[in-house]
Amino acid sequence: SSELTQDPAVSVALGQTVRITCQGDSLRSYSANWYQQKPGQAPVLVIYGKNKRPSGIPDRFSGSSSGNTASLTITGAQAEDEADYSCNSRDTSGNHWVFGGGTKLTVL
């Protein structure tokens, strides 16, 4: 298996842009998916595949990838975006899934 590494915490001023990153060897071969999780709630998929947004996800959320790093960018962060964000992808074997440890986003 392999690991995905995320910064534990990131903060952003209201209305500004923030990038949350995810690093791991498997990202060289597999796309990252991104989940938003608010306290006491189930995760919600916000980005999947190569920068695709599920229906209902605002277009201020976008994804990108380069080498072993995937990024989730929120352009014009809103108060309601304050949450934990986790990345996931297939592991290097391709048979298992792996999650990053999550990044707690604070909107100031």
Add this chain to the structure above:
Amino acid sequence: QVQLVESGGGLVKPGGSLRLSCAASGFTFSDYYMSWIRQAPGKGLEWVSYIGSSSSFTYYADSVKGRFTISRDNAKNSLYLQMNSLRAEDTAVYYCARGGDTSIDYWGQGTLVTVSS
């Protein structure tokens, strides 16, 4: 709309067993891979297992392999997780989720499993 409702969680002693169920609705269940993911209190998400759409294959995280068994009943639109030889470190909220091939998209609200004497 897609709905996933887990049940079967609770308090169990170390070494005990528990069977989780997930009732799916709002989509053609038999068309999708299905997954279980867990989250220990205050911790991140951990993938546990997934099963192919026709049960032709299953995969497990190393941490549960040999102790947990995933299964499904497409006629009942239901997913299951049989958990044996439970340990304190298995304490978590267990989420049923749709997908496991290219992405995991919809999640249930989760069911809490507590392993304690």
